[in-house]
Amino acid sequence: MKLEKLNEIRRKLRIETNDKTYFNKKEVEKIVSKINPEFKFDSVPFEKVLSSSIPGWKNQTTIETHPSIENLEIITESLKSKRYNLKRLLKLIDKELIDMSKSVTLKNKLLVIELK
Numbered sequence: 001m002k003l004e005k006l007n008e009i010r011r012k013l014r015i016e017t018n019d020k021t022y023f024n025k026k027e028v029e030k031i032v033s034k035i036n037p038e039f040k041f042d043s044v045p046f047e048k049v050l051s052s053s054i055p056g057w058k059n060q061t062t063i064e065t066h067p068s069i070e071n072l073e074i075i076t077e078s079l080k081s082k083r084y085n086l087k088r089l090l091k092l093i094d095k096e097l098i099d100m101s102k103s104v105t106l107k108n109k110l111l112v113i114e115l116k
Contacts, residue, residue: 005072012079022066035078038086038106054078055109086111 007017013030023031025046032039032053039053050064051057054075060068067075086106090098093113098104103114 002069002072005069005076006067009072009075009079012076024065028065031075031079035075050075 003019003021006021006023009031010017010027013027013034015027015030028046028049029041032041032049035055036053039049041049044052047064050067050071051059054071055078056074058068058070058074060071062068086104089106089111090104093104097113100115101113102116103112105112105114
């Protein structure tokens with residue numbers, strides 16, 4: 001079952017399926033880039049990338065590149081959900097509001113506009 005879930009995720013990302021029961025670095029980067037395109041990979045150690053970038057990630061006893069079934073489900077659901085891009089969202093916001101803002105950030109589907 002776990003291998004099936006891993007390969008289901010690989011297929012969604014157009015990564016070649018295999019018999020590995022873990023994700024390699026390139027696979028992790030592709031997963032995170034799809035789910036959280038604004039994530040800065042150099043902001044956390046690689047061992048914490050998945051838990052730092054995927055909303056709803058559950059603590060597990062194994063290293064993150066060997067996700068639990070529960071976290072594989074979370075990855076699958078996150079890949080299904082609508083993705084938001086900050087640049088695209090900014091085009092939808094009134095220019096006057098943007099001009100009044102000090103900063104605009106998007107993290108885990110939360111858009112924050114800090115006014116001056």
